[in-house]
Amino acid sequence: MNxxxxxxxIVRFQQKSFIQILRRTMxxxxxxxxxxxxxxxxxxxxxxxxxxxxxxxxxxxxxxFRTFFLALxxxxxxxxxxxTAPFGALVSAIVTTKYYHRENPIAGAAAIVCYTAxxxxxxxxxxxxxxxxxxxxxxxxIGVIIGYVVxxxxxxxxxxxxxxxxxxxxxxxxxxxxxxxRPFAIVVIGAFVLHLLFALYRQFGLAGMVTQWLGSLLDxxxxxxxxxxxxxxxxxxxxxxxxxxLTATSQAYSNEMAANLGYALTHKTAWGxxxxxxxxxxxQGFAVFGGVGLTLALIIAILWVSKDKNxxxxxxxxxxxxxxxxxxxxxxxxQVFLNxxxxxxxxxxxxxxxxxxxxxxxxxxxxxxVYPVPNGTPGIITPFIATGxxxxxxxxxxxxxxxxxxxxxxxxxxxxxxxxxxxxxxREGNHNENH
Amino acid sequence: xxITKNHRNLLITxxxxxxxxxxxSFAWSCQNVHQLRNRQQSRMSPIIMxxxxxxxxxxxxxxxxxINNMDHKRHSLLKVKVYNDGKITYTGRVRRGDNExxxxxxxxxxxxxxxxxxKQAKMFNKAFNQLKNRYDFNNFKGIGHxxxxxxxxxxxxxxxxxxxxxxxxxxxxxxxxxxSEPTSRRTEMLQDFIKYRKNLPDNIDMYSVAGSENYVExxxxxxxxxxxxxxxxxxxxxxxxxxxxxxKLAQHSSLxxxxxxxxxxxxxxxxxxxxxxxxGSQRRSIQNNNSDTDQDxxxxxxx
Numbered sequence: 001m002n003x004x005x006x007x008x009x010i011v012r013f014q015q016k017s018f019i020q021i022l023r024r025t026m027x028x029x030x031x032x033x034x035x036x037x038x039x040x041x042x043x044x045x046x047x048x049x050x051x052x053x054x055x056x057x058x059x060x061x062x063x064x065f066r067t068f069f070l071a072l073x074x075x076x077x078x079x080x081x082x083x084t085a086p087f088g089a090l091v092s093a094i095v096t097t098k099y100y101h102r103e104n105p106i107a108g109a110a111a112i113v114c115y116t117a118x119x120x121x122x123x124x125x126x127x128x129x130x131x132x133x134x135x136x137x138x139x140x141x142i143g144v145i146i147g148y149v150v151x152x153x154x155x156x157x158x159x160x161x162x163x164x165x166x167x168x169x170x171x172x173x174x175x176x177x178x179x180x181x182r183p184f185a186i187v188v189i190g191a192f193v194l195h196l197l198f199a200l201y202r203q204f205g206l207a208g209m210v211t212q213w214l215g216s217l218l219d220x221x222x223x224x225x226x227x228x229x230x231x232x233x234x235x236x237x238x239x240x241x242x243x244x245x246l247t248a249t250s251q252a253y254s255n256e257m258a259a260n261l262g263y264a265l266t267h268k269t270a271w272g273x274x275x276x277x278x279x280x281x282x283x284q285g286f287a288v289f290g291g292v293g294l295t296l297a298l299i300i301a302i303l304w305v306s307k308d309k310n311x312x313x314x315x316x317x318x319x320x321x322x323x324x325x326x327x328x329x330x331x332x333x334x335q336v337f338l339n340x341x342x343x344x345x346x347x348x349x350x351x352x353x354x355x356x357x358x359x360x361x362x363x364x365x366x367x368x369x370v371y372p373v374p375n376g377t378p379g380i381i382t383p384f385i386a387t388g389x390x391x392x393x394x395x396x397x398x399x400x401x402x403x404x405x406x407x408x409x410x411x412x413x414x415x416x417x418x419x420x421x422x423x424x425x426x427r428e429g430n431h432n433e434n435h
Numbered sequence: 436x437x438i439t440k441n442h443r444n445l446l447i448t449x450x451x452x453x454x455x456x457x458x459x460s461f462a463w464s465c466q467n468v469h470q471l472r473n474r475q476q477s478r479m480s481p482i483i484m485x486x487x488x489x490x491x492x493x494x495x496x497x498x499x500x501x502i503n504n505m506d507h508k509r510h511s512l513l514k515v516k517v518y519n520d521g522k523i524t525y526t527g528r529v530r531r532g533d534n535e536x537x538x539x540x541x542x543x544x545x546x547x548x549x550x551x552x553x554k555q556a557k558m559f560n561k562a563f564n565q566l567k568n569r570y571d572f573n574n575f576k577g578i579g580h581x582x583x584x585x586x587x588x589x590x591x592x593x594x595x596x597x598x599x600x601x602x603x604x605x606x607x608x609x610x611x612x613x614x615s616e617p618t619s620r621r622t623e624m625l626q627d628f629i630k631y632r633k634n635l636p637d638n639i640d641m642y643s644v645a646g647s648e649n650y651v652e653x654x655x656x657x658x659x660x661x662x663x664x665x666x667x668x669x670x671x672x673x674x675x676x677x678x679x680x681x682x683k684l685a686q687h688s689s690l691x692x693x694x695x696x697x698x699x700x701x702x703x704x705x706x707x708x709x710x711x712x713x714x715g716s717q718r719r720s721i722q723n724n725n726s727d728t729d730q731d732x733x734x735x736x737x738x
Contacts, residue, residue, distance in 0.1 A: 262475070
């Protein structure tokens, strides 16, 4: 049967060493991501004055010591989700060594050193610069790749660590530690070379040139097709676990949005604004229910059909941040990155939503989205606020969400089938080994 | 598909959550749109002034009185005092229909020194946020005397970040950008100002007025220190004009009463519906090399 073949193919893909390691890393980091995201939610949404909850609850008017708590949660967020990529390197390096039966925590330490070393930029002028953006979840996949490579090098040149075994003698421990000196040196030198390349890349302002090129591409008036392509590419990259371009293009077309707002405020109506289909507002309005890839729809779909207790628990925990467009917990918990099961809905549903949304605007069922929304406004509320509280907009957004959930459901079922099948294979494998 | 109890619970939770969020958002959204509209349509363009160190909110009383005598526009004067514990008090009121009132923001901590300037900038930000919510203006003009200009600079570089509000013009009067150090030795403050100069709003017309009693200082502040403002502003804002006033009342503390300075304020900072060249009767002409900035005055229709 065709369906069975698809399941088998996906299972085979997921048994590739790198994919297995990636999936395990994501699962292992789930607690960290979940707590970090709650802290992020409190910091950015509740305590910041431009956050959604902060705005609607007027937190700055009644909460004592707001700035103190703000700083506190900002720090907590930075060391948890703000450091996702190095943590990904750490865990994936250790899992890699274990995968090849050479369990070695030193590889984890080496991976974290490598990742940090590649992107840190100690001296520029007189002040040290550590750009935190290279360490966030946006760079998670890069972290896992570096961890994987470091792990493989330790498997090849290193020595399984004996210090995990409490029976081994002290001299044994020292011997293995010394034996791991060579791979450590290899990876650090490798990281150093990459660091140099990266420094050159920055020195010659290539990063700036790329941004400028992107900017000039976007600075012209928006082109509907180009935008659909851009959001397509963005979503695919997020599915890959690399969200950097997303941050670069989120500021695009601010001039069009300003012109729209100016028009709407002067004429006291949102109809007839100069750029009704400006992309960032369409994208923000219709394509990010629960973060990129409409993860809120995924969460609800899981809760609706899944019978697996753990999956449901993960979905339940991810619900609260998901409502406020923080999709990381479910992306890690359900291992969405590089998961072929979710590729189609993750990428295509956003596009469908944008198309449906702009059609609704085009046939004048709902006004265009003009008014600014606070940071972290729940995706399903965004069109409502952005149209200046148009109730039809709210109703259509909820219908869109329902449609997304219905379209996600078959894929959640597929994911369960895949899971069952790989468990069966694992059981057969064990069975064969025992005989 | 069968609807089980779990499904029902899930639906009910979702509906409740969405209802609560909608309710909260509805109230906020109405108020927000209302405020955005008010601000967009506001005709008010206040002049927000900061006095120098050791001065109080009363510092500009006679200056405002003199300006009112000159242009007969009856600008209101509102004095805002920020206390160290964050309390803010108001004296005076804005006359109904006055579109160009003067706001003076003074501080309980009015001491000199970079660390105090940072604190005062923070306090000013607090007062500014209250003022913008009270009066819904969408643009304003700034005047800072002495350290007040430094507070303004710090505020613009570190706090001012508004989508809907612009600062159109800024005048600093006798502001010692390099304290009293010679130009060869840049203070920490000047270095910081230069470091963050790209945060300055790039559409300001900036005027730095220096006083000079002799050739080197205005009695308190070295001329070179005021001129060091160019390292901060020149190239970072739309226009940077340096003006030096000499002669009677060019002493540092009397600069705000100096007729030449009042003239400059009226000509460059205040809203001007008369062309400056057509009424030479009551004003003395200023150096011609600045007159190119006059053209910009005509395009500004405060909205």
